[in-house]
Amino acid sequence: MATVNLRSFKQITRHNKTRLRRFLTKLEKNLPRGLDTFKLAADKEVWKETNCLDCANCCKTMSPTYTKKDIARIAAFLGMNEKSFKEKWLYKDRAGDWLNKQQPCQFLDLKTNMCTIYKARPADCAGFPHHTKKKMTEYMHVYKQNIEFCPATYRLTEKLAKMMSNHL
Numbered sequence: 001m002a003t004v005n006l007r008s009f010k011q012i013t014r015h016n017k018t019r020l021r022r023f024l025t026k027l028e029k030n031l032p033r034g035l036d037t038f039k040l041a042a043d044k045e046v047w048k049e050t051n052c053l054d055c056a057n058c059c060k061t062m063s064p065t066y067t068k069k070d071i072a073r074i075a076a077f078l079g080m081n082e083k084s085f086k087e088k089w090l091y092k093d094r095a096g097d098w099l100n101k102q103q104p105c106q107f108l109d110l111k112t113n114m115c116t117i118y119k120a121r122p123a124d125c126a127g128f129p130h131h132t133k134k135k136m137t138e139y140m141h142v143y144k145q146n147i148e149f150c151p152a153t154y155r156l157t158e159k160l161a162k163m164m165s166n167h168l
Helices: 006-029 035-048 057-061 068-078 082-089 123-127 136-146 151-164
Strands: 090-092 098-100
Touching: 006 057, 006 136, 006 151, 035 136, 035 151, 068 082, 068 123, 082 090, 136 151
Parallel strands: none
Antiparallel strands: 090 098
């Protein structure tokens, strides 16, 4: 497993994200047979070469969306009431979603890349990068977004592009 160099990852994605997003759009418009089977095979390969603790770029550059259940669970985990938790750590965006006030995430230990509230973390974090969703086409917008934030999603998309080159 190779360690992720975030600086070089940003450069690579800057040069390739448009190409990979176009590929994903092409998949959406011309859905190949067995796409989810190909995705699962590629995903297994990706996780053999990816360790999230080497990276934590999602925690450094993105914010999860906190649900009401997340807020209640995390506030209790931290020994706070929900109002105090929201006031201290979150803000409500224009869409009405609760997000982190700061980046990197306030709950990320930057020395270890570990989450300090891992056992109570938001559902959005627990599911990230959302590769295991049943139908890839329903989450294509998420894949397109995460290419530049998540090396696993980037690698998955690259592998899919190679696997699907004969099927499109």
